[in-house]
Amino acid sequence: MLIQEMTRKASLDLLARTHLGRLACTQGPQPYIVPIYFVYDAHYIYSFSTVGQKIEWMRANPVVCVEADEVVTPTQWQSVVVLGRYQELPNTPEWHDAQLFAYKLLHQKAMWWEPGYARTIVNGVERPLVPVFYRILVEQITGHCASPEPGHAV
Amino acid sequence: MLIQEMTRKASLDLLARTHLGRLACTQGPQPYIVPIYFVYDAHYIYSFSTVGQKIEWMRANPVVCVEADEVVTPTQWQSVVVLGRYQELPNTPEWHDAQLFAYKLLHQKAMWWEPGYARTIVNGVERPLVPVFYRILVEQITGHCASPEPGHAV
Numbered sequence: 001m002l003i004q005e006m007t008r009k010a011s012l013d014l015l016a017r018t019h020l021g022r023l024a025c026t027q028g029p030q031p032y033i034v035p036i037y038f039v040y041d042a043h044y045i046y047s048f049s050t051v052g053q054k055i056e057w058m059r060a061n062p063v064v065c066v067e068a069d070e071v072v073t074p075t076q077w078q079s080v081v082v083l084g085r086y087q088e089l090p091n092t093p094e095w096h097d098a099q100l101f102a103y104k105l106l107h108q109k110a111m112w113w114e115p116g117y118a119r120t121i122v123n124g125v126e127r128p129l130v131p132v133f134y135r136i137l138v139e140q141i142t143g144h145c146a147s148p149e150p151g152h153a154v
Numbered sequence: 155m156l157i158q159e160m161t162r163k164a165s166l167d168l169l170a171r172t173h174l175g176r177l178a179c180t181q182g183p184q185p186y187i188v189p190i191y192f193v194y195d196a197h198y199i200y201s202f203s204t205v206g207q208k209i210e211w212m213r214a215n216p217v218v219c220v221e222a223d224e225v226v227t228p229t230q231w232q233s234v235v236v237l238g239r240y241q242e243l244p245n246t247p248e249w250h251d252a253q254l255f256a257y258k259l260l261h262q263k264a265m266w267w268e269p270g271y272a273r274t275i276v277n278g279v280e281r282p283l284v285p286v287f288y289r290i291l292v293e294q295i296t297g298h299c300a301s302p303e304p305g306h307a308v
Contacts, residue, residue: 003204003274022221024178024185031178031185033221035233050157067176067187079189120157 001075006143011080014068014143015040019109021068023047023136025057025086032057038066039105045082045136046102050120055088055132062086064136073148080143082136089133102133155229160297165234168222168297169194173263175222177201177290179211179240186211192220193259199236199290200256204274209242209286216240218290227302234297236290243287256287 006014023036034054038047045066049055058064062085069079089099120126160168177190188208192201199220203209212218216239223233243253274280 005275005277020225022176022187024187024219026180026183026185029180029215029217030237031180031217031219032237033176033178033187033219033235035221035223035225035231037228061183063183063185065178065185065187067189069189071174071189074191077189081187083184083186121159123159 001146002149003144003146006078006080006145008141010145011141011143012040014070014078014080015045015082015138015141018068018070021045021066023054024065024067025054026061026063027057036066037106037109039109040138041105043138045084045138046105046133047135048102048106048131048133051130051132055134058086058134059088066136075146075148078143078145080141082138083140084136084138087135087137089135098135099133102135106133155300156303157298157300160232160234160299162295164299165295165297166194168224168232168234169199169236169292169295172222172224175199175220177208178219178221179208180215180217181211190220191260191263193263194292195259197292199238199292200259200287201289202256202260202285202287205284205286209288212240212288213242220290229300229302232297232299234295236292237294238290238292241289241291243289252289253287256289 019037021036021038022033024031024033036047038045064084064086066082066084069077071077089095089102091099173191175190175192176187178185178187190201192199218238218240220236220238223231225231243249243256245253
């Protein structure tokens with residue numbers, strides 16, 4: 001197996017064509033990962049979530065990581081890692097345009113579910129889910145790709 | 155979309171039948187995610203890697219997170235999150251049995267590539283890769299599953 005660094009352009013291309021990724025945030029020494037659907041557009045990863053541990057942790061520490069990949073086999077894959085900064089897009093006049101942009105962008109893609117319709121049942125009790133739109137400023141992106149080498153891969 | 159908590163048994167079952175996951179570790183406030191292949195067995199997630207940023211960060215802070223999922227559509231998925239502790243399995247007499255166990259377990263599964271054959275090219279210079287076996291003690295596991303609701307999903 002040969003592992004090579006991807007160029008910045010190839011890394012951003014992968015980010016632009018994938019929409020399922022994983023987001024990590026932290027509280028103290030503890031990291032936490034959740035899968036997210038996202039759209040990348042001009043330096044930002046746009047997504048939305050329901051209020052919960054992830055949002056609370058990112059409000060407290062906006063330093064996050066997003067990983068996206070295309071894994072074919074254990075010896076053939078591409079993976080990009082973004083180090084970035086969480087920015088919430090609240091429902092206020094100041095952020096209206098940015099939230100609307102995120103809404104439209106996410107709605108255009110096939111990943112959409114209507115946030116208002118989501119509900120959750122915890123310990124038998126139904127709780128409403130409050131949607132939160134956010135974006136992540138891509139401060140650094142790196143990518144690696146692996147390819148099998150004939151005769152070497154097992 | 156309806157999101158429900160998974161039982162501990164259902165969460166562990168998902169962990170046992172999936173072998174591709176994402177691992178997050180941290181350095182200060184910064185989380186970092188990498189995809190990993192793993193095998194779950196009796197409270198431990200076994201994997202191996204080449205020495206690099208991930209291993210260095212986990213040696214410094216062994217508090218980690220592993221996420222595994224089965225995503226069918228944006229409204230139909232299962233995801234488990236493990237909070238755990240990194241334990242390296244070095245090539246020493248004390249850890250010989252544990253390392254051998256990890257080697258055999260990982261070798262049995264289809265995710266195997268021979269660590270000694272991996273090599274990497276960074277800035278045009280080839281570097282050897284040193285394999286490191288490790289396991290993650292599962293200290294806490296939670297799972298969530300989503301299902302579409304007819305008439306509500308968009």
